[in-house]
């Protein structure tokens with residue numbers, strides 16, 4: 360166990376085989392394509408906490424959050440305060456190896472927590488119910504479109520609802536208090552932390568668990584300006600989960616005061632671009648696809664026109680820029696944007712701020 364060195368894996372993409380071999384995992388079961396679903400237990404406390412990640416295979420920050428917690432535990436840097444942490448680093452391995460949202464059978468697991476048709480959702484629920492935790496963390500990544508006020512939402516939190524009326528049950532209120540106390544104890548600026556909508560989604564895991572009176576918190580890791588790799592979100596979540604272990608459920612309304620996140624944020628916006636006899640803004644976004652074991656990045660057109668009302672992560676003034684190729688939304692971008700040149704979605708000259 361002492362050989363576990365997450366930092367060794369801390370770069371780029373961790374292959375599933377690397378993950379399997381980096382730690383003495385238990386095998387909880389097998390995915391629809393017969394990949395092992397890994398799990399582990401940290402500590403020996405009486406109260407149990409479940410943490411899982413990788414329900415959507417193209418959302419990888421949660422894996423890094425979990426591996427960081429495992430490494431801290433083995434370096435004796437994590438005081439579990441009488442809890443045992445039960446973890447699943449990737450609940451949907453078939454999706455992880457393809458960098459897709461859906462499982463090996465093409466089903467979105469997080470829409471399957473009413474009928475439990477996928478082996479992965481059934482395994483996850485069986486595991487949680489067997490452990491009977493006092494708290495769960497459900498780790499996801501949110502898309503780059505989310506912002507809070509004028510800031511990128513680098514993390515969004517949610518205490519899910521247990522019914523369509525979004526009743527404030529004692530379990531929900533207690534968790535909201537605990538989150539508020541945890542945030543207060545972290546002594547950080549809350550700018551860029553959002554609250555996810557608590558509209559009731561009966562097929563999503565968090566909402567289902569709430570109907571079963573199993574307390575759970577959704578953490579959605581996002582990007583921020585200067586951090587497209589979500590490193591800041593990852594550090595926040597590690598600290599937040601630790602702070603939750605120490606926090607009481609005494610009344611605190613800090614969670615309630617977090618702004619609801621909103622959609623519409625753009626990634627890179629070139630402003631005032633000369634295109635087809637018009638002066639327009641052109642938004643470009645990055646899409647990731649798997650090419651074997653390599654992640655391949657491609658830049659596509661996100662929007663064209665007067666985008667001045669939309670928040671953006673990066674703005675590049677392009678009054679001297681000209682584009683002769685046709686731009687089509689959701690298609691790979693080709694064009695000369697001043698010092699930046701794209702060809703068929705590839706950045707061939709210049710750099711974009713990250």
Ligand SMILES: [Zn+2]
Pocket residue numbers: 414415418499500
């Ligand atoms: Zn997700």
